[in-house]
Amino acid sequence: MRGADLELVKVTKRYGRTVAVDGVDLKIPAGTYCCLLGPSGCGKTSTLRMVAGHEAVSDGDVLLGPTNVTDRPPAKRGTAMMFQSYALFPHLSVTDNVAFSLKMRGVAKPARRAKAAELLALVAMEAYAERLPGQLSGGQQQRVALARALITQPQILLLDEPLSALDPFLRIKMRAELKRLQAELGISFIHVTHSQEEAMALADLAVVMNGGRIEQAGPPQELFARPATEFVARFIGGHNVVRLGGSLATLRADRLRLSKVNGAGLPAGAVAAVVQGVEYQGATVHVAFGCDLAPDMLAWLPEAAFFADPVAPGDRVAVAWADADIHPLSSDAAGRGDLRPQP
């Protein structure tokens, strides 16, 4: 299969008075695993459906490679969509489900069955070719749905919450398979998800949406290390949003150090806090605490560090961090040196 760059230019979707997608500009280079993420109602699915051609674009353009596909019907765009519910035909065998769109295009039976067999092999489902969808597990149905979407040799595969119907174990297994398949095919996948964990695990390009707009787009490591806005910092988690020296900044939960205060004064630069809760997570222990910076902060401590000096709810602690771990959020934030708590 051949990939193509996708570009959205000022793409807007209005449903009556509701602006679901608001002038979105986005470039997705060929061969990218892109995750669209954000809270419910932020415009992810509307964006995906406009790329697929299942929803008309109110304003703006969708470009696939050199072609403006904004007004083309779904089957004439070079995209294919895999739906959340898989949408398999219950009365057709696995092979006939996979071959369906070739049948619609008038491809002869032997050719379409051969192509279906090839795609079923790609998703390791050859052994189930003659079964009906109702005789398959959720994960198997998903593989069939993938094969069915890929048989048209799309340049871009669109996936709307593809893992949400699976149990947690299968979800992790299938997400590894999606990543493998995308790398093997070399085309772009655009995957809508609510889950920041899923996006972190899969995306080359993670796009965080909020209120119909893009808050930030970039590799997951960049979003985590340098969230552009308070919304992104809070949405991807693992960050404390605080006001330091009059400016908004984040302090990563995994970079904070806690020590019990035993009558002695606070170490220089540290702030006093009271522990509110402790959650054991295996490799890390999550400690919730309140202090003058914010009432609801979080520290993720390595298990060994926590048990070397364990704390419990109600304990008074000193919280410390390195200057390099302060990430200013607003553009008016001064240099890091200014972002220390005021005495």
Ligand SMILES: Nc1ncnc2c1ncn2[C@@H]1O[C@H](COP(=O)(O)OP(=O)(O)OP(=O)(O)O)[C@@H](O)[C@H]1O
């Ligand atoms: N057919 C429609 N008619 C009217 N409003 C719609 C329609 N589809 C979506 N909307 C509205 O557009 C906004 C964006 O919806 P969209 O489904 O794109 O969001 P989403 O981020 O995919 O949400 P979710 O994660 O809940 O699926 C929401 O406010 C939604 O209520």
